[in-house]
Amino acid sequence: MTETSARFREFKMPDVGEGLTEAEILKWYVQPGDTVTDGQVVCEVETAKAAVELPIPFDGVVHELRFPEGTTVDVGEVIISVDVAPGSGEPAAEAAAPAQAPVPEAPAEEPEAPKGRQPVLVGYGVAESSTKRRPRKGASVPVQAAAAAVQAELNGHGAAPAAKPLAKPPVRKLAKDLGIDLARVVPTGPDGVITREDVHAAAAPVAEQAASAGAAPAGVSRETTPAPVAAVVASGERETRVPIKGVRKATAQAMIGSAFTAPHVTEFVTVDVTRTMKLVEELKGDKEMAGLRVNPLLLIAKALLVAIKRNPEVNASWDEAAQEIVLKHYVNLGIAAATPRGLIVPNIKDAHDKTLPQLAASLGDLVSTAREGKTSPAAMQGGTVTITNVGVFGVDTGTPILNPGESAILAVGAIKLQPWVHKGKVKPRQVTTLALSFDHRLVDGELGSKVLADVAAILEQPKRLITWA
Numbered sequence: 001m002t003e004t005s006a007r008f009r010e011f012k013m014p015d016v017g018e019g020l021t022e023a024e025i026l027k028w029y030v031q032p033g034d035t036v037t038d039g040q041v042v043c044e045v046e047t048a049k050a051a052v053e054l055p056i057p058f059d060g061v062v063h064e065l066r067f068p069e070g071t072t073v074d075v076g077e078v079i080i081s082v083d084v085a086p087g088s089g090e091p092a093a094e095a096a097a098p099a100q101a102p103v104p105e106a107p108a109e110e111p112e113a114p115k116g117r118q119p120v121l122v123g124y125g126v127a128e129s130s131t132k133r134r135p136r137k138g139a140s141v142p143v144q145a146a147a148a149a150v151q152a153e154l155n156g157h158g159a160a161p162a163a164k165p166l167a168k169p170p171v172r173k174l175a176k177d178l179g180i181d182l183a184r185v186v187p188t189g190p191d192g193v194i195t196r197e198d199v200h201a202a203a204a205p206v207a208e209q210a211a212s213a214g215a216a217p218a219g220v221s222r223e224t225t226p227a228p229v230a231a232v233v234a235s236g237e238r239e240t241r242v243p244i245k246g247v248r249k250a251t252a253q254a255m256i257g258s259a260f261t262a263p264h265v266t267e268f269v270t271v272d273v274t275r276t277m278k279l280v281e282e283l284k285g286d287k288e289m290a291g292l293r294v295n296p297l298l299l300i301a302k303a304l305l306v307a308i309k310r311n312p313e314v315n316a317s318w319d320e321a322a323q324e325i326v327l328k329h330y331v332n333l334g335i336a337a338a339t340p341r342g343l344i345v346p347n348i349k350d351a352h353d354k355t356l357p358q359l360a361a362s363l364g365d366l367v368s369t370a371r372e373g374k375t376s377p378a379a380m381q382g383g384t385v386t387i388t389n390v391g392v393f394g395v396d397t398g399t400p401i402l403n404p405g406e407s408a409i410l411a412v413g414a415i416k417l418q419p420w421v422h423k424g425k426v427k428p429r430q431v432t433t434l435a436l437s438f439d440h441r442l443v444d445g446e447l448g449s450k451v452l453a454d455v456a457a458i459l460e461q462p463k464r465l466i467t468w469a
Contacts, residue, residue, distance in 0.1 A: 307454035334386030347383035
């Protein structure tokens with residue numbers, strides 16, 4: 001955010017996740033001409049970690065939205081400008097003027113930010129060095145002119161524009177990887193800049209590209225949301241391609257890094273959890289647990305925390321750069337959650353210090369926030385161990401992959417009524433299978449076995465939560 005004049009102020013895409021480089025604008029909550037106040041949420045963006053709502057840190061009237069919904073924007077790019085002194089000259093709603101109004105030419109160089117530290121919204125700051133821009137060489141190409149030139153070439157009525165296409169280095173690399181000639185891409189970004197979406201559109205089949213080029217006027221952003229599968233099937237296509245981005249892309253990269261960096265070992269144990277299920281029902285009627293989410297996962301989480309307390313060496317991380325094992329004297333307990341945007345692993349900070357009611361409250365908040373898609377990036381950082389409950393899908397167990405930077409992950413299978421030898425007789429009992437994956441650089445077979453055995457023993461005899469805690 002910089003103050004470009006005494007009247008207009010700009011808000012830049014912040015780094016909302018400690019080192020993230022870009023975010024996609026999911027939804028605008030304001031339009032040009034709307035009045036905004038300090039702290040008002042103006043848009044929702046999706047980073048590689050979560051969907052985040054962005055509040056604006058000053059009052060005024062919206063002058064311009066720089067990017068349409070569905071656009072991926074680099075951190076540090078201006079996304080909205082606001083008239084902070086409406087009524088002091090030209091109308092503030094000039095950005096909302098009729099569409100036929102001429103588009104002003106962009107200056108060759110952006111104005112330099114004023115000296116001194118700029119005011120930033122806490123948690124949304126961007127390093128000052130990342131906001132400085134070098135002047136562009138040559139005049140910028142208007143969107144309509146560039147699009148018309150490219151369209152003429154596609155139709156066989158003209159040649160590619162002589163000017164070098166405007167695109168950022170990441171976009172140029174994407175085009176190179178996809179084998180796309182940027183000179184043949186219709187730009188839809190501000191000042192004729194080619195965006196990622198433009199490159200993806202150009203990579204589509206020629207027939208589809210021609211149809212979309214004929215239907216969408218130059219300068220209007222294409223819809224980037226993939227078509228529903230039903231629609232694709234109805235059109236006779238046998239495949240549909242969905243862009244990999246956001247949370248799903250980050251998860252894939254993290255899992256590849258984890259699987260090929262940390263040597264995984266997985267151990268399994270099947271356990272009778274009948275007494276734990278009875279305790280769950282009793283706790284539901286306990287007045288101290290009133291209004292809290294009480295389920296088997298709560299007691300499994302508590303059992304794992306007790307097992308870590310008894311075997312603290314399992315709660316560690318591997319520092320490759322320093323060639324050190326970092327023992328953690330706290331437990332940030334991660335809970336894997338499936339959301340519409342993909343798998344995320346928020347964690348409960350300092351879970352080891354929480355009582356059972358406090359742990360239940362934290363689990364409830366974590367789950368409801370994840371389902372609403374409001375989990376913050378901070379909630380997914382700093383985890384030490386994780387639980388993934390595959391049993392909710394009816395799966396018996398699995399071999400989970402470690403969350404990057406963590407030493408262990410516990411998979412919980414479905415709890416089913418099965419024949420079980422109990423007190424010398426075969427009886428129907430509630431049974432589940434647990435799987436513990438761990439980093440074999442940090443955790444040897446003995447330590448991993450002790451942790452898993454302790455969890456199983458507590459779930460079989462939950463009174464151990466008292467005697468072992």
